[in-house]
Amino acid sequence: MAKSNLFSKIKGFVRSDAFIFLLPAIILIIVFYLIPIAVSVYMSFTPLRNWNIQRYIHEFVGFENYWRFFYMVTHDPTVQPIFITTVVFIVVTLIVNVLGGLGLAIATFFMGEKEASGTQLLWLLPRMTPIAVYSMIWYYFFHGSAIGTLNSILMALGIIHHPIDWGQSIIPWGPWMIIIFVNGLVGVSYGMIVFTSAISNIPKELVIAARVDGASNWSITKNILIPLLKWHIVYVTTWQMLSLLTTYDHIFLLVEWGLVNRYWGTTWALYIYNMAFTAAEKDLGLAAAAGVILVIVGAVLGLLALKIMGFDKMVKEPRGDI
């Protein structure tokens, strides 16, 4: 009974206009999301190695890859730093991204038009610069030799007398600082754009009214702008958290180029990538298992974030019957 009911429901949906409207999105989700996930899950139950698909594809090892993964996380001293790094990286970069974006959006709101667009363009540059070029800039900035920009500045000022290898010698703070700094700068622009457009939708009269009552910039920010941006803050926080969980491009280059320590500069996503593509012994089954767990963690964190910050309250009952 329940089955035929579901079946007729699906049939009804396929025949409806909504289905045609959603079809392109459904195809994209199936091809680029559901199938890869299914493949990953499948792979995580095989002992696939070194892309030797023909040999391993029909072999099943059950949950062995998952047990190995948990064993490594709990026992392998070269794997543990990766998870500590991932947590620190996500938490601190997220704070930098959201607060930075919010701060910039509010600061530019109180600026003149010219200064505001100039500032915004400046902060968009990291986003617009190709990843390799942008990583290269910071590679030279934090370079451990005396020609590294940071080192030469500090030496010229007489604060240090010998170059410091920021990413390799100060463990773990050095590599953490560098990957957070580089990703933080890139991520700020996203929050800035969302918050800026949200602020421009707040009726100007609200701000004028507060000004007439004598409110300072700080008081307008605290009492009017931030409360009205609440939902945008929820959205940006969740979105950025999930993208930080899976990002690895800048970090990959910084690690490959030897700027930051491999163990204290690698995050979970990069670890999976390395295991599957760059390691001498490409342990694809293990990488797939780690990937599947990352997806589950991401989904749980995302839902948790929306729940904690009250996303359901944001979705108001629609007026009228649609």
Place this chain on the structure above:
Amino acid sequence: MVVVRLVNVTKIFKTGVVGVKDINLTVNHKEFMALLGPSGSGKSTTLYLIAGIYKPSSGKIFFDDRDVTNLPPKDRNIGLVFQNWALYPHMRVYDNIAFPLRIKKLPENEIRKKVLETAKMLRIDKFLNRYPWQLSGGQQQRVAIARALVKEPDVLLLDEPLSNLDAQLRISVRAELKRLQKRLGITTIYVTHDQAEALAMADRIAVINNGRIIQIGTPEQVYSKPATIFVGGFLGNPPMNFVEAEITEEKQGLYMLLSGQKLTVPKHYEPLVRKAGLRKVVVGFRPEDTAVIPECRETGECIKGRVYAVEPMGREYIVVVDLGGDLVKAIVPRSLVLIEDQEVCVCPSLEKLVLFDPKTEKSLETLYAEKT
């Protein structure tokens, strides 16, 4: 408490658009002044200049003898009510009203006392725990006024506060607002494009058009003695009728020829017409000061025309009469039965009609007053 004075105030925006030009306006203590004009006339700009949200390009603004031209809004002690009311959507009514006092850092118990007092006065004390979106338009509007009044401002500035309300409510709120203003005795400046609102509420009206003040006067003065054709046409519903006429001189005196028919120039206008040496004038007369009679006599008081349309308005009828090409309106009692295309006589009250100079569009009184 405060006399607001604008002296030669001009505001030119960065884009080069002239907001207002050479505004001279004095709003007396406790006075209710309406700034009346069509949209884009500069009335809101004037209000924002008084509020300090705009800085004048030239000229000065005084509150009593204090020059406030360059003071920021917060140092002027004004209450401002916006057309969209600008209530903070995330705050309850109580917090909305308390906001100006919290900015002033008053003690919380004093804030409580003042908020309750103001809310009671505006009869919104039952809604203090609600959010603005849970209130009707009329209630939101009261909250906006309460928020403006709670800090006991020297000047109350209202920017079309009633235009977001439906027609019925607007009329009832308007009487309420007028009483409130009189009871509190706050100098009030009220911007509106609705002539009925201005006439109903204001002590004096300043009519603004194209960034200039055209006439300042009591509702009675502005209504019955419009300084220009624009003012006569902007006030009143239906507005004043305007018909061009030629001046001819006969033995008995001056006459105006309206589509070939004679109308006597009122005695008090004769010297003005002679002095101005006008060959043509525009005759303005109000629909309610115009009689329509079915039978015509040659008296120099009436003009023949043809009924163009009859509009029953309930209390009275509006008759549209075709005077040889010019359509004029007259308000007639319901008892008068008229049919379309019927020949009738239109008799404007000679004491109440107003003559304008066709070139400058100013009334002859204004023209004469300017010349001397």
